[in-house]
Amino acid sequence: MPLADPDVSVLSEDFAVDPSRWFARLRERAPVHYEPAIDSYFLSRHEDVRRVLTDHEAFTTETLQVRAEPVMRGRVLAQMTGAEHTAKRKIVVRALTGRALQDHVHAVRANAAELIAPFLPEGRIDLVGDFGKPLAVRVTLAVLGLDPEDRERVAAWNSGVVEFITGLDLSPERRRHCLDCAEQLEAYLRPVIEQRRRDPGEDLISQLCAAEFDGVAMSDRDVTALVVNVLAAATEPADKTLALLFKHLIDHPEQLAEVRRDPELLPAAIAETLRLTPPVQLVPRRAEADAVFGGATVPAGATIFCMIGAANRDPEVFTAPDTFDIHRPDLGTARSFTAAAQHLAFGAGLHQCVGAAFARAEIETVAGMLLPLLDRVRHSPGSRYREAGLYTRGPVALPLDFTPMTARGAGSGRGIRR
Structure with a gap:
């Protein structure tokens, strides 16, 4: 089996325009695809990707020691195993589920209502730039207990x-810029952490400051x-998923009409959006020993990129995998936000996304608010749809037109709960 398709490069501009055009070819011709420029292997079959994500030994x-730790300013959850991983993951999960989740939902509603209100009389909005991106930052700052007035610089x-x-091939200049951003973010957080140790609240930073591992505070x-x-x-995938959900529903008006008539179908629409167009497209791992996939060997020490988007469209797992279908029987909505999910948008195994329940609640809440408000929603005339990103991917913008609401209608609370 060849280790590369000579006519395909994951790093090419042609691939970047629409990666999904190449998924089937990679799965069929080069399911273990080697990119010499970055000395990495790309896996595209569902079976292979799930194997890598679930066998953490x-x-x-x-790879995150190089890819993430320099800007995270320390080790992250995905780098941990054993008792340390269990203890620290539990802290984060507790802050994003149960009663805490209900408090976060209230923050989601309040911020979404404030952001959407000015656009309702206009009948036009960019769901990415005007709404999705600022909402994701606002909500995450609320969870962390950070000052909302700092949202612009924290977002930057x-x-x-x-x-x-x-970034798979950052220039030295961009790398330096990113490291500078990380240093400034760390400097901003330092006094906040010191204050939360002295005077803790209910936010996640306070919980992390109060937590202990092996009897020692972090x-x-x-x-x-x-x-x-x-x-x-929390911020990177949220705006992408919301915009992609609305794009798919607008592009499939019969399914949009069904979701409007029966809001109980909204979770299925979100799950199908995550399957067909996962915001996180690549997940890196390192092979600790030689590994064989369908006759091709990945050497020990090699970097592997799991192609989540390609795996989620594998016809061995999903019927008509390139079709958006909220009724597909092979998805399983009830398990789509759990460790038993058939799709791999949240990863799998030990390091499955810790915020899956929070992501579901956030997107469900916001989409449930917007659908009644954006009557006759459609793509704005003359707008050109474009996605960007290789590692994470989503719409650059999503200009939408809808029936304007009068000031009286907008203020009456139709669909908005403050």
Whole structure:
């Protein structure tokens, strides 16, 4: 089996325009695809990707020591195993589920209502730039207990952190910029962490400051790394998933009409959006020993990139995998936000996304608010749809037109709960 398709490069501009055009070819001709420019292997079959993500001893997260730790300012959850991983993951999960989750949902509603209100009388909005991106930052800052007035600079620093993690071929200048962003973010968080140790609240930073591992409180560096971890993980996928959900529903008006008539179908629409167009497209691992996939050998020490988007469209697992279908029987909505999910948008195994339940609640809440408000929603005339990103991917913008609401209608609470 060849280790590369000579006519395909994952790093090419042609691939970047629409990666999904190449998924089937890679799965069929080069399911173990080697990119010499970055000395890395790309796996595209569902079976192979799930194997790598669930066997954390044979395929470790050691690559994150280089890809993430410099900007996270310390080790992140995905780098941990054993008792340390269990204890620290539990802290984060507790802050994103149960009663805490209900408090976060209230923050989601309040911020979403404030952001959407000015656009309702206009009948036009860019769901990415005007709404999705600022909402994701606002909600994450609320979870962490950070000052909402700092959202613009925190978002700018976080953007540099994410660029470092997701960039496969950063120039020295961009690398320096990203590291500068990380240093400024750490400097911003340092006095916050010190204050929360003295006067803790109910926010996640306070919980991290109060937590112990093996009887020892976490250091400021440990707390900083986990805070930056949550900041990057919570903001990056959220706006992409919301925009992609609306794009798919608008492009499939019969399914949009069904979801409007029966809001109980909304979770299925979100799950199918995550399957067909996962915001996180690549997940890195390192092979600890020679590994064979379908006759091709990946050598020990090699970097492997799991192609989540390609695996989620594998016809061996999903019928008509390139079709958006909220009724597909092979998805299983009830398990799509759990460790038993058939799709791999949240990863799998030990390091499955810690915020899956929070992501579901956030997107369900926001989409449930917007659908009644954006009556006759459609793509704005003349707008050109474009996606960007290789590691994480989503719409650059999503200009939408809808029936304007009068000031009286907008203020009456139709679909908005403050």
